[in-house]
Amino acid sequence: MRKIRVLIAKPGLDGHDRGAKIVARALRDAGMEVIYTGLHQTPEMIVEAAIQEDVDVIGLSLLSGAHMTLFPRVLDLLRENDAQDIMVTGGGIIPEKDAEKLKGLGMTQIWGPGTPTDEIVTFIKEKMEPGARS
Amino acid sequence: MDLVPRILGGDRRAVARLMTLVESGAPEAKKALAELHPHTGKAHIVGITGPPGTGKSTLVDKLALEFLKRNKTVGIVAVDPSSPFTGGAFLGDRIRMSTVAMDKRVFIRSMGTRKKLGGLARGTNDFIRILDAYGKDIILVETVGAGQSEVDIVRTAHTTIIVEAPGMGDDIQAVKAGILEIGDIFVVNKADRDGVERTMRELQTMLELNPDKEGWQPPVMETVARDGVGIEEVVDKAQEHMAYLKESGMLEQGLKQRAELELLAIVREEISRHVLEKGVEREELDALLDRIMQLELDPYSAAEEVLGRLRDR
Numbered sequence: 001m002r003k004i005r006v007l008i009a010k011p012g013l014d015g016h017d018r019g020a021k022i023v024a025r026a027l028r029d030a031g032m033e034v035i036y037t038g039l040h041q042t043p044e045m046i047v048e049a050a051i052q053e054d055v056d057v058i059g060l061s062l063l064s065g066a067h068m069t070l071f072p073r074v075l076d077l078l079r080e081n082d083a084q085d086i087m088v089t090g091g092g093i094i095p096e097k098d099a100e101k102l103k104g105l106g107m108t109q110i111w112g113p114g115t116p117t118d119e120i121v122t123f124i125k126e127k128m129e130p131g132a133r134s
Numbered sequence: 135m136d137l138v139p140r141i142l143g144g145d146r147r148a149v150a151r152l153m154t155l156v157e158s159g160a161p162e163a164k165k166a167l168a169e170l171h172p173h174t175g176k177a178h179i180v181g182i183t184g185p186p187g188t189g190k191s192t193l194v195d196k197l198a199l200e201f202l203k204r205n206k207t208v209g210i211v212a213v214d215p216s217s218p219f220t221g222g223a224f225l226g227d228r229i230r231m232s233t234v235a236m237d238k239r240v241f242i243r244s245m246g247t248r249k250k251l252g253g254l255a256r257g258t259n260d261f262i263r264i265l266d267a268y269g270k271d272i273i274l275v276e277t278v279g280a281g282q283s284e285v286d287i288v289r290t291a292h293t294t295i296i297v298e299a300p301g302m303g304d305d306i307q308a309v310k311a312g313i314l315e316i317g318d319i320f321v322v323n324k325a326d327r328d329g330v331e332r333t334m335r336e337l338q339t340m341l342e343l344n345p346d347k348e349g350w351q352p353p354v355m356e357t358v359a360r361d362g363v364g365i366e367e368v369v370d371k372a373q374e375h376m377a378y379l380k381e382s383g384m385l386e387q388g389l390k391q392r393a394e395l396e397l398l399a400i401v402r403e404e405i406s407r408h409v410l411e412k413g414v415e416r417e418e419l420d421a422l423l424d425r426i427m428q429l430e431l432d433p434y435s436a437a438e439e440v441l442g443r444l445r446d447r
Contacts, residue, residue, distance in 0.1 A: 003158075045232070048236060052149075
């Protein structure tokens with residue numbers, strides 16, 4: 001049985017990991033394997049971990065406001081490593097217009113504060129169904 | 135697409151992908167493992183086990199760093215428990231491995247136990263084989279932290295390091311857990327804490343009671359992994375232990391035992407899969423379960439019936 005593997009990472013300098021942990025817990029409870037890498041991760045560390053762990057999804061959590069530099073950097077590094085098949089999602093305090101731009105750059109989904117964890121679980125499961133994988 | 139030449143050529147994405155195929159039970163994984171087999175047998179496999187909260191992941195991080203300083207490449211397999219209810223897992227060992235995570239000579243992989251007991255996952259041996267063929271000199275295997283019955287590691291590793299910490303339980307716990315027989319090196323980590331002398335003394339006293347006075351005598355060592363204190367000495371000992379295994383002929387003996395255990399485990403697994411797939415249909419199973427619940431039949435007799443049907447077919 002192939003299990004969905006998700007890397008949950010916090011790029012940048014903010015130390016607020018409650019949201020990341022809540023999401024990680026919800027995904028675990030939904031039967032996924034969650035690799036949690038902790039705080040203060042550089043985009044390079046995140047991409048390297050994602051490759052070694054062969055994850056299907058990366059979930060980035062960021063509340064510091066640096067999403068427009070750090071999220072695109074993750075996408076660039078994935079492309080450089082020929083790993084753009086890994087789905088990238090994000091969460092945090094991200095204005096609507098930034099979210100749209102990030103999706104334009106290749107992120108699959110951005111969730112704001114207060115998103116029910118069920119919504120995230122369902123989204124990932126649907127995207128990972130055989131046939132839905134790109 | 136062919137993963138084997140890519141792995142032998144040093145492509146980490148191929149390593150990662152084959153590990154996923156192994157965990158998923160994909161048929162092509164067996165073929166790839168067979169092709170990799172002749173390229174294995176070079177790595178020194180070091181197991182790290184012990185109760186939760188003793189600092190195993192931090193110790194692994196620092197041991198890896200020390201091995202890198204000695205010009206060794208390092209593979210790390212970190213096993214954490216899967217939920218028996220949902221099958222999901224929270225794999226958090228990487229949090230403590232940030233010192234070496236970005237080094238190109240290091241490959242780290244986390245794995246959930248996926249219903250397997252004993253402190254390792256079913257695919258752990260295969261992961262080790264892949265990292266060995268990939269050319270890692272040292273493979274560090276961190277087991278689930280439970281401290282009781284996590285003894286599978288001795289059948290996998292050449293050198294087993296038991297990690298304890300001050301105040302983690304008394305000497306009786308250590309005897310119960312059976313760790314005194316399986317450790318090649320005992321490490322009392324967090325040695326800057328109160329109670330370290332007592333933990334050291336208790337371990338030493340219990341080890342002196344081991345009947346075997348010949349051969350390798352497991353040392354008890356202090357570390358503060360967080361600060362890198364005592365790490366060089368532990369790596370020295372691990373290398374000494376490997377040299378001892380080679381000189382004494384125990385290495386070869388151990389390899390044979392390991393091969394036998396692994397072969398028989400695979401045969402057992404295949405047999406039970408075969409029996410469960412071919413020997414009993416779902417309705418038959420339900421009927422048997424009903425009779426057991428009605429107290430008409432005991433589980434042993436029911437098992438006989440299942441096996442008897444298989445023989446008749």
